[in-house]
Amino acid sequence: MTFPAPGAVPALFARDLRHGFGGVEVLHGVTLGVGAGEVVAVTGPSGSGKSTLLHLLGGLDTPRDGEVWWAGERVDTLGTQARAGRRAGRVGLVFQHHYLLEDLSVLHNVLVPALLTGQDGAARARTLLARVGLAGRERDLPGVLSGGERQRVAVARALASRPAVVLADEPTGSLDRANAEVVAGLLLDLAREDGAGVLLVTHDERLAARADRALHLLDGRIEEGEAG
Numbered sequence: 001m002t003f004p005a006p007g008a009v010p011a012l013f014a015r016d017l018r019h020g021f022g023g024v025e026v027l028h029g030v031t032l033g034v035g036a037g038e039v040v041a042v043t044g045p046s047g048s049g050k051s052t053l054l055h056l057l058g059g060l061d062t063p064r065d066g067e068v069w070w071a072g073e074r075v076d077t078l079g080t081q082a083r084a085g086r087r088a089g090r091v092g093l094v095f096q097h098h099y100l101l102e103d104l105s106v107l108h109n110v111l112v113p114a115l116l117t118g119q120d121g122a123a124r125a126r127t128l129l130a131r132v133g134l135a136g137r138e139r140d141l142p143g144v145l146s147g148g149e150r151q152r153v154a155v156a157r158a159l160a161s162r163p164a165v166v167l168a169d170e171p172t173g174s175l176d177r178a179n180a181e182v183v184a185g186l187l188l189d190l191a192r193e194d195g196a197g198v199l200l201v202t203h204d205e206r207l208a209a210r211a212d213r214a215l216h217l218l219d220g221r222i223e224e225g226e227a228g
């Protein structure tokens with residue numbers, strides 16, 4: 001299936017997403033697009049549905065209604081396995097609580113997406129680890145890392161398979177300000193270099209100001225505003 005709109009294919013596109021839990025609807029029709037190389041910040045009050053939205057956009061959950069497209073392919077209609085396969089190659093995820101695999105080394109954590117897509121990602125993984133300041137830490141287990149170091153591993157992992165789309169849910173939420181700026185800067189720089197489209201949920205206004213565009217989620221609907 002090809003993307004229906006004329007012009008450049010967005011990295012990420014969602015049309016009229018509706019979703020909820022039990023009898024409660026949380027998202028009442030969210031439409032958004034993120035261009036290749038574009039960074040879009042999503043802000044909104046606690047409970048407004050930001051994480052719910054990111055889960056739908058990352059294909060970790062299926063919307064009750066609406067469409068999700070990654071790099072020109074509709075994916076909400078795919079089966080779970082097919083979608084997981086597409087996700088491994090096209091989507092990088094960074095969450096507030098960096099879910100590193102504790103029994104795997106730093107290097108192997110970063111290599112997981114490449115392994116899933118059958119790429120030989122070792123050189124890329126080492127380069128990314130060096131870029132996030134963790135050269136020499138490849139063999140360490142996550143348990144010995146600081147919070148900021150763990151989050152930098154999560155950033156490297158998210159970018160390992162050169163994804164078209166990077167989804168980040170409060171990627172710096174558990175870090176102090178200095179570390180938060182370093183991690184966020186790395187995420188945005190690396191994603192921009194690769195031409196990935198980034199959607200970033202954040203409560204940090206300084207981080208939101210570094211985006212190209214800001215979307216505000218209020219009462220399950222998107223309001224668009226200028227970043228910065």
Ligand SMILES: Nc1ncnc2c1ncn2[C@@H]1O[C@H](COP(=O)(O)OP(=O)(O)OP(=O)(O)O)[C@@H](O)[C@H]1O
Nearest residue numbers: 020021022026044045046047048049050051052053
């Ligand atoms: N798995 C779930 N089961 C039931 N309700 C849920 C579930 N996930 C989220 N919700 C509800 O959906 C609403 C939106 O939650 P969500 O986590 O998306 O908010 P958020 O904007 O990310 O908030 P925060 O800024 O606090 O992270 C909340 O009322 C929440 O209780």
Ligand SMILES: [Mg+2]
Nearest residue numbers: 050051052169
């Ligand atoms: Mg949330």
